[in-house]
Amino acid sequence: MTAILSKNSYGKSAIRVLKVNKSSPIHKIKEFTVNICLEGDFETVHTKGDNRKCLPTDTMKNTVYAIAKDHSINSIEEFGIDLAKYFLTSNEQISKVKIEIEEKLWNRIMINDESGETSEHDHSFVSGGNEKKTAEIIITRNEVFINSGIKDLLILKSTGSGFENYFKDKYTSLKETNDRVFSTSVKAVWSFASRDVDYISVHKNVRKSILEIFARQHSLSVQQTLYDIGKNILEICEEVSEISLTMPNKHYLPFNLEQFGMENNNEIFIPTDEPFGLIEA
Amino acid sequence: MTAILSKNSYGKSAIRVLKVNKSSPIHKIKEFTVNICLEGDFETVHTKGDNRKCLPTDTMKNTVYAIAKDHSINSIEEFGIDLAKYFLTSNEQISKVKIEIEEKLWNRIMINDESGETSEHDHSFVSGGNEKKTAEIIITRNEVFINSGIKDLLILKSTGSGFENYFKDKYTSLKETNDRVFSTSVKAVWSFASRDVDYISVHKNVRKSILEIFARQHSLSVQQTLYDIGKNILEICEEVSEISLTMPNKHYLPFNLEQFGMENNNEIFIPTDEPFGLIEA
C-alpha cells in the first residue's frame, strides 16, 4: 500500500493585532485576531523534507503586522482581502489563501466635562463584551469569496416563547409550555450579492434585525425564530445573498419549588451550560 | 504524632440563578451565581463520619432558590445578607457563614417603534459583557461584614500613559517610554462606612470614578493610576470606607517594524495575555 498525500494546508493561527489610528487626536482602534491558511504546491515539503517552497508561518505573522501598518483597516473584510491578495501575488507556489479575522469590540468611555455634558473620550475605551465581528476571505487564482459574521451575541427573553405540540415517543419527558425563557448565543455568517459593499453598515443592519425579530416575535420554536430572523435579513439587507444562523438553545430550567409547597410562576430558573440544543440553518 | 483538625469549612459553589421579576409587564431580571461556605461544629463529621450536624450542600442549593422566590433581590448585597442570616438562624451548629455572589449584567434590547422612536423592550435583553458585580457577605453570631465589587471591567487607553525613570539593574531590558498603550481588567472591592447603604448607587459612582480617572489622567505608572482612582473614590463616595483595587497590566507590545525598514509610531501592537503585571493596593 502506497501512502498518498491528499489535501494539505498550513498556516498561522491566533495572530493578535491592535492598530491605533492616530491620524486625528480622536484615536480609532481596531483589535483583531487573524488566522491564515495556505494551500498550494507543498508536496515535497511533506514527502522530502525540502522546505524551499515553504513560507514559514513566522513570516506570515510578520506580514500581518507589516500590512496593517499602512492599511486604513476601515473594515476587517477590506484588510483581509488585501492581505490574502498579498500572499497570492508574492508566492507563486500558493493556489489558495484563507484568511479568518475576528474583531473584538471596544466602545469609547463616556465622561462628563465641567459643564456636566457627557461626551466620548478621545483615546480611552471600555470593552464591548464578548460579541465579535468576523470575516472570512477565501481567494484562489480565479475566485474571491467573502463572508461577514457576528459571533457570541448573547440574548435572552424572559417571556414570549413557548414549545408545544412536538413529536412524542417513549423517551419524552419534556413538558409542553407556552411560556419559557429563551436564551441563545447567536452566530450569523452571511455572503454578499455584489462587490463594493459597505461591510460596516451591512453588519449594523443584520445585528439590528436579529435583535428586533428576537424581541418582537412570539416564538413557537427556536427554529421558527431563526427562520424569521433569516427571512427578515434577506428582505431588509439587499446586499446579503445568503445567511446561515446558529442558535444554541441555552437552557434556563424552572427550579422545582413545588417540592417545598411553593409555586414557581416562571420566576426562578437554573441557568445551565450543558447540554444545549443546537439549531442551524 | 496526633493529627489535629484545625480550620475547616464546606459549602456549595457555583449555584446559578435567574430570577425574573414579573410584578409589572416590564420584566426585571437578575442572573447571578452564589457560593456558600460554612464554618461551625463539624468536627465529628470529619473524625467519626457522623453526619448528624452536616447540612448537605444540596440543601444549601435548594435554599438559595427558595429564598430567591419571595425576595425582591433589589441588590445582590441585600439578597446575600438575608440568605446568610437564614443559615445562621436555622442551624445552631453553624458559627460563620460566607456568601459570595457574582452578577452577570443584562441590558434591555432597544427597538424602534413604528414612529421611528427608539425604546427599551419589556422582556428582551442583550448581554452586558464580561463585567460583573460582586458581593461578599460574612456573618458570625456577632458581626456582619459586607463588601461590594466590580470584576472584569476591561479598559484600554491608546495614549496618555508612560513609564520612565524606574529602577535599573543588570537584567533590565525594558525601554523607557512616555507613550504606551495601557490596558487593564479592573477588579475593585470596597467596604462601607455605614449600614443602610444604597448599594446600586454606590456601585454606579465607583464605576464612573474608575472610568473617568483612567481616561483623564496622564499615567506615570499603573501604581499611580490605581492610587488616584482609589483616592478619588474615597473622596467622592462617602459611603465607602475602604477600597482595594487590582489592575493587571495587560501588555500591548509594539511590534518591531524597524527590522523591515518601517517605522512604528505606536500604531501597531501585539496584544499578549502572558505574562502580565499584577498591581494591587
Add this chain to the structure above:
Amino acid sequence: MTAILSKNSYGKSAIRVLKVNKSSPIHKIKEFTVNICLEGDFETVHTKGDNRKCLPTDTMKNTVYAIAKDHSINSIEEFGIDLAKYFLTSNEQISKVKIEIEEKLWNRIMINDESGETSEHDHSFVSGGNEKKTAEIIITRNEVFINSGIKDLLILKSTGSGFENYFKDKYTSLKETNDRVFSTSVKAVWSFASRDVDYISVHKNVRKSILEIFARQHSLSVQQTLYDIGKNILEICEEVSEISLTMPNKHYLPFNLEQFGMENNNEIFIPTDEPFGLIEA
C-alpha cells in the same frame, strides 16, 4: 425576493454520560460526551412554527441515557452506531443522523497490598489527562460513515528537530535552526477500509505509531513529521484507509540571554500559546 430555507439541522450537544459497568466486582467505567445532529423533513417547523415533526432535543438527551443503560459500550464507535440507527429507525422524518462522541480517559489507581505488591484497584480511578478518544458516525437511509480519532495528545521533543532552507522574502525574520524544541497537540481522525473492526485495538496502534515516529524521526519540518506519521500508520494499520492529522506547532521560543551576556544553548525557552502554526494533511 423570497427567502429559501436551504440546509438546516438541529440537535443536542454536550450530553455528558458516565456508565459504570458492574457486571463484575472489577468495575469498568466510560465517561463521554455526545453531540447529536439531525437532518430531515423539518421545513414546516421553521416556516410555520408547526412542531409535529420536531423530535425535542430533550428527548434526544433522554434517549442517550436509555440506550446507554443496556448497551455494553465496548467502544464509543459501537455505541454511536447503535444510537444513530435508533434515531433513524424510530423517526421516519429524519434522513441523516450525525453522532459525535468524545471519551475522557480514566486509569485505574495502583495500590500496594500488604505484601508490597502493586495492583490495580477494582473501582478507583485517576484521570488520564486531557487526551481524548473521538468517534464520528454519520448515517443516512443508504450509507454509514465511521471515523475514529485522537484529540489533545500533547507531545514535546527537546531536540531532534530543525527548520532550515525555507522560502525567504522581505518579511522574513525567523532564524534557521537545526536544533529546536518541537511541541504539538496532535489531532488524528481516521476512517476504515472494512467493517467489523476492533476499534480499541486500531486506536492503540495509531497512538503508538504517532509517539514512535515523533520520538525517533529527526524532523526537518512539522510537515515532514506529519507526513511520516500518516505514512507509517497506513503501512502498519491495514484497517485504516485514510487518516487526517492536525499538528499545531506550539512554539517554545529561545529566551534572549545574550542581551545579558549569557549564552542560551537551547536550554531556556518561553512557552507560548499564541500565535501558533497550524499544519494539516
Add this chain to the structure above:
Amino acid sequence: MTAILSKNSYGKSAIRVLKVNKSSPIHKIKEFTVNICLEGDFETVHTKGDNRKCLPTDTMKNTVYAIAKDHSINSIEEFGIDLAKYFLTSNEQISKVKIEIEEKLWNRIMINDESGETSEHDHSFVSGGNEKKTAEIIITRNEVFINSGIKDLLILKSTGSGFENYFKDKYTSLKETNDRVFSTSVKAVWSFASRDVDYISVHKNVRKSILEIFARQHSLSVQQTLYDIGKNILEICEEVSEISLTMPNKHYLPFNLEQFGMENNNEIFIPTDEPFGLIEA
C-alpha cells in the same frame, strides 16, 4: 477625608519557562509558570508617580529566565527559594517576596527497540495531564515560609461511598444513599517540620497516600475521607507539619431511568460541573 495607602504589592504573573537540562544525552525537562509578588517601600510610586524605587515587572520576568539558566532546578521549591533570595538581596527597598510556581508534568515517551524491549526515550515526552506540582515561597528580611502542593489531581470511585443520616430541614430533597459515585479534584498544600527536605520524595509520598486512602476507604462523607487522608499523610510523612486539603465534590447524578420503566442500579450518571460542593480543612 484623607486617603491612606494601606497594603500594596505588585509583580509579574504567568511567566512561563521551559528549562531543558542537557548535561547528559538523556535530557531532563521542567516546564513551569512563575508568579512574583513584591512588597516594600513603594509609597511614592503610588502617590507621586516617582518610579525610582520601582523594579519593573519586565525586569522580574528577565530575572526568572536568567536565574533559571544556571540553576539545576532539581525542584521548583529550590528554584523558588533562590529566586526570592535574589530579589531580596539585590533590592533594598523590598521587604517581602512571594513566589508561586506551578509545574506541568511531562512523562517520557516509551518506545520499542528492535528486540521488542520497551524503554524510555531520551528526549521525547508526552503530557502528564492536568495535574500540577505547586510551590509557594514567602521570604522577608527575617523569615522563610515554604509550601508544596498538588493541584488538579482528578479522581473518581464508582462505589465505596455513601452519604446518610445528615441534618434535614424543610428544603431537604437529597436522597440518602450508601452507594454513590465520588469524584473530586484534589488540591493539597503542605508545610514542613524542618529544612533540607527532599521535596520530590515528600511530594511522591503525599500523592501516594491520597490515592491509597481514597481507593481503600469506604467513605461516609467527603469530610471523613478528607480528614483520613490528612491524618494518614501526617502519620506517614514525618517531614510534613501541616496539610490543607480542598476536595470539591464533582457530582455525578444518577439519571432518572425509572420514568421510562427502566431500572438504574447506579450504572448511568450525568456528570455535572455546576454547582459543586467544596470541602476544605
